[in-house]
Amino acid sequence: MDDEDGLIIEVPAHLRGQSAPPPRLRHEPVGDGSDESQPRPTPGPTPGPTPGPAGGEPESRTRARAGAAHATGALRQPTGATVPAVWCPAGHFSPPAAPYCRCCGEPVPPQEPIRVPRPPLGMLHLPEGVRVLLDRAAVLGRRPVPLPGGEPWPHLVELPADLTHLSRHHLAVELDGWHVLARDLGSSGGTALHAPGRPPVRLRPHDPHVLEPGCALVLSGDFTVTFLVETT
Numbered sequence: 001m002d003d004e005d006g007l008i009i010e011v012p013a014h015l016r017g018q019s020a021p022p023p024r025l026r027h028e029p030v031g032d033g034s035d036e037s038q039p040r041p042t043p044g045p046t047p048g049p050t051p052g053p054a055g056g057e058p059e060s061r062t063r064a065r066a067g068a069a070h071a072t073g074a075l076r077q078p079t080g081a082t083v084p085a086v087w088c089p090a091g092h093f094s095p096p097a098a099p100y101c102r103c104c105g106e107p108v109p110p111q112e113p114i115r116v117p118r119p120p121l122g123m124l125h126l127p128e129g130v131r132v133l134l135d136r137a138a139v140l141g142r143r144p145v146p147l148p149g150g151e152p153w154p155h156l157v158e159l160p161a162d163l164t165h166l167s168r169h170h171l172a173v174e175l176d177g178w179h180v181l182a183r184d185l186g187s188s189g190g191t192a193l194h195a196p197g198r199p200p201v202r203l204r205p206h207d208p209h210v211l212e213p214g215c216a217l218v219l220s221g222d223f224t225v226t227f228l229v230e231t232t
Helices: none
Strands: 059-064 068-072 082-087 115-118 123-125 131-133 138-141 155-158 173-178 181-184 193-194 216-219 223-228
Touching: 131 155, 181 193
Parallel strands: 059 155, 138 155
Antiparallel strands: 059 068, 082 115, 123 131, 123 223, 138 173, 173 181, 193 216, 216 223
16 A cells, blocks of 8 residues: 555536546655656546556545545546536536536526536545545545445545544445435444434445435544535
8 A cells, every 4th residue: 555645635627517627636656656657637638548557547545544635546537427417607517407507506598408528526525624526436444445346446535544433444425427325335333414404314334325515424423524516
């Protein structure tokens, strides 16, 4: 495991629903040099995939610990997922049935949906300022790994190793079309969903639950992860 530090701190145009190239993640070189020679993307048409180990993309690994966030193997390529979408006058994409823009809240004019590359669906906010862009799935835990049958290159978010009441594989946040789904992975301490204006609900292990903007997930009673859609 790489111990070099890097901080995911940027909120790119993707988060506002635009189909720009995938975001740049600010990071330091990894120790094995596997990503040091990879150039950052430049504005323009979306490039083709750059193979990582074993012909795939490098995984994105973020550590949340003691006030710091660390990333290695920053993902640079889109997942290839597409969604039907409508757009507001500012150019933000929203689901076809949305009367208002999911990003800026402006009315969406009547129009025929088009299929576009799926924009990032929001951001996970963790303690100590750690943020994870939901341009793909994320797995959270003290020692997270990609899930069998799940997305092959999720964000792997390492929770503090000293918080032993958190499980090694605690929570998955997955994307299904325009929906963001949370799934407790059979953790020992459980996960509670706090939706705005509703009483908390304890997630049943392995059952997916749709997240709305502003929902908070409380892991093992004291580690909070909040799902937000940034507005402009």
